Amino acid sequence: MSNTSLEKIGCFNTILDPYNGITIESKDLPKTKEEFENNLDFLIENVKNRRFLIWIYIDIKKSDFIPITTKKGFVFHSCDENYILLVKRLKENAVIPTASNHTLGVGAVVINDKNELLVIKERVSTAGYKLPGGHIDDAEMITTALEREVLEETGIIVQFESIISLGHFYPHQFHKSNLYILCTAIPKSFEINIQDCHEIIDAKWIDVNEYLNDEEVLDYSKAIVIAAIKSKGFARTNQETLCHIKKDFELFFPIES
Missing domain, CATH: 3.90.79.10 (Nucleoside Triphosphate Pyrophosphohydrolase)
Known part of the structure; x- marks a missing residue:
């Protein structure tokens, strides 16, 4: 996903991608679960009518954030040994690029x-x-x-x-x-x-x-x-x-x- 523009929404720095989705890097996540959940609710409400996808990278050190995202409709997309990438579809037919499959x-x-x-x-x-x-x-x-x-x-x-x-x-x-x-x-x-x-x-x-x-x-x-x-x-x-x-x-x- 290539970065095209940056927008600050709540505590998140969001990056617009070619699929009309926004990406949040793990380095931009807040310190506490409470702050993360409150800002995630605000983010979803803010972009649900104008964006198709929300991507969130979660570092393994903040893996306790994962249940918060899945509770709000995010699913697993791909991962490495130090992170997991989750995505939420805001539009029913939004295109989600295929994860690594080989x-x-x-x-x-x-x-x-x-x-x-x-x-x-x-x-x-x-x-x-x-x-x-x-x-x-x-x-x-x-x-x-x-x-x-x-x-x-x-x-x-x-x-x-x-x-x-x-x-x-x-x-x-x-x-x-x-x-x-x-x-x-x-x-x-x-x-x-x-x-x-x-x-x-x-x-x-x-x-x-x-x-x-x-x-x-x-x-x-x-x-x-x-x-x-x-x-x-x-x-x-x-x-x-x-x-x-x-x-x-x-x-x-x-x-x-």
Whole structure:
């Protein structure tokens, strides 16, 4: 939600959003529950005929404010480890943007000059060797996550090359969807040195053909490796088309033949 204007209503600094809703940040909440409830009543009465939504961020340190909001018709929207975001619909058909409904993962196909593929074996997995990768952290770029995960799991320094496959899985963790982004990467080092020994019990280079003929390897993993060999995929571009946006972003377009 982008901030467009600020209005003081009671003790609250309210920020107007593109959905004709107002947002109250947790830093702008009063100190006591009594003051919060009195001002919340005033706020709702003041804006109910001119706004569609009220959003309130509540810090975990003020979690005793939550029952006050739910009593007044607010519902949970999304959260992080330190806050919860609640929303109240003031107009029946007001649009409430979808909360985060997926997790993101990244995997890497790394093949060296000897036609060897970089693979790992997880401590908790009963399957055979798989491609290195893992979760993309909040606010982390795809290319950054790829290079970080490969380094943590194998000790190999790599450079992102292209995206070659997207997988969508549901249900996944936390009853959400999962988007799995498979990439190719160029190795810049070759000596295995596992950093994440809690999750990874082995990492190695293996001949590509041997990997593709291994009956313990999942067919899905084999399909990804074959796609990486046959397809050029989507490369990260120069990003000049969005240079005016004041946000971190990455753009990927098909590699021309």
